[in-house]
Amino acid sequence: MASTALPPTSLNPYQQTHEEKEQQYPVHYRGVKDLVDNGSRTLPQIYVKPPDERLVINSDQQQIPLIDLSELEGAGRSATVEAIGRACRDWGFFLVKNHGVSESTMENEMRVGREFFHLPTEEKMRYFSTDHKSRMRYATSFNVKEDKTLNWRDFLRYSCKPLEEMVPLWPDKPTDFRKENAEYIRKIGDLASILLSAISESLGLPSEYINEVYGDYSQYMAYNFYPACPNPEQTLGLPGHSDPGGLTLLMQDDVGGLQVLHEDHWVVVRPVPNTLVINLGDQLQILSNDIYKSVEHRAVVNSNRERISVATAYGPSMSTLIAPAPQLVNSSSPAVYKGCVYGDFLDSLESGSLHKKSVLDCLKLDMS
Ligand SMILES: O=C(O)CCC(=O)C(=O)O
Numbered sequence: 001m002a003s004t005a006l007p008p009t010s011l012n013p014y015q016q017t018h019e020e021k022e023q024q025y026p027v028h029y030r031g032v033k034d035l036v037d038n039g040s041r042t043l044p045q046i047y048v049k050p051p052d053e054r055l056v057i058n059s060d061q062q063q064i065p066l067i068d069l070s071e072l073e074g075a076g077r078s079a080t081v082e083a084i085g086r087a088c089r090d091w092g093f094f095l096v097k098n099h100g101v102s103e104s105t106m107e108n109e110m111r112v113g114r115e116f117f118h119l120p121t122e123e124k125m126r127y128f129s130t131d132h133k134s135r136m137r138y139a140t141s142f143n144v145k146e147d148k149t150l151n152w153r154d155f156l157r158y159s160c161k162p163l164e165e166m167v168p169l170w171p172d173k174p175t176d177f178r179k180e181n182a183e184y185i186r187k188i189g190d191l192a193s194i195l196l197s198a199i200s201e202s203l204g205l206p207s208e209y210i211n212e213v214y215g216d217y218s219q220y221m222a223y224n225f226y227p228a229c230p231n232p233e234q235t236l237g238l239p240g241h242s243d244p245g246g247l248t249l250l251m252q253d254d255v256g257g258l259q260v261l262h263e264d265h266w267v268v269v270r271p272v273p274n275t276l277v278i279n280l281g282d283q284l285q286i287l288s289n290d291i292y293k294s295v296e297h298r299a300v301v302n303s304n305r306e307r308i309s310v311a312t313a314y315g316p317s318m319s320t321l322i323a324p325a326p327q328l329v330n331s332s333s334p335a336v337y338k339g340c341v342y343g344d345f346l347d348s349l350e351s352g353s354l355h356k357k358s359v360l361d362c363l364k365l366d367m368s
């Protein structure tokens, strides 16, 4: 039977042969690693960002807080919770050490990701999809079909839930990709839940408040891969954005490139071995009624070394309505946002480009 010609978005990516995908997609959909591997020594115009987007206003003076979690479950809990609360309020970002995810689990997670991006493009394209709702996909930029200028980033993004259902959809190369990811995902998920308890307490809410609101939580992973770039000052790995979800837990390698917007300066998040970068997403900004902010951040690239980061987005279930916690709303602090179902929030965001705070702004209640 002749195959029916459907537009790419409605095709199941797993049912397409590599040749079918090649015919359908422009060459830049294959990613920036492919571009570099094919000998590109200059930055194609489509990656050049407008000057205001790549403004360099760096601050070398400041560093995001580093919090030791070793006392979180012990006598030092209240001091640790207080430090977390301060970091959430002042920065929206912090590093954690002694977080319970072992060095070997972290190293293996990095290694299998790096090995994946070094596979031939044909192998990675088995997972290519432009469908932002796909629960498992390899792609490039942010939303390669819509982005006006492209980002110097390839990525692999996949859901972790339900784990037994998702594991068989993950890449089968490198051979230990699934095993190492299943291990990392369990450990990082436990840490996310522990941190959310501490964040609840830091807001004066019952310890399990946020975990209970999240219910049957969602957990997505994204490997971000940034090859060395011919003209790094003209482009970005990821432009400034806030994360839409609940909590992001990021592991970065030793190259560096993450920057956080703090008091109008881009502050460099230096890589510190065995730490994780934690930041609050838009859903925590809403739930905390603006006490905590989901802060803008970006990834710059460099001409010498490729860089990899692994983000875990831990958030509410897609059907959960997120609204300011009633305990944080009163006559002197009225609700700043109306509630929104998390899945709808993501739909509004991902159908467009990576707009700064646009969906949050739409949810703002008229305070006048
Ligand atoms: O690669 C990084 O350091 C940042 C990644 C990031 O912001 C994201 O995945 O949302």
Ligand SMILES: [Fe+2]
Residues within 6 Å of the ligand: 241, 242, 243, 297
């Ligand atoms: Fe991010």
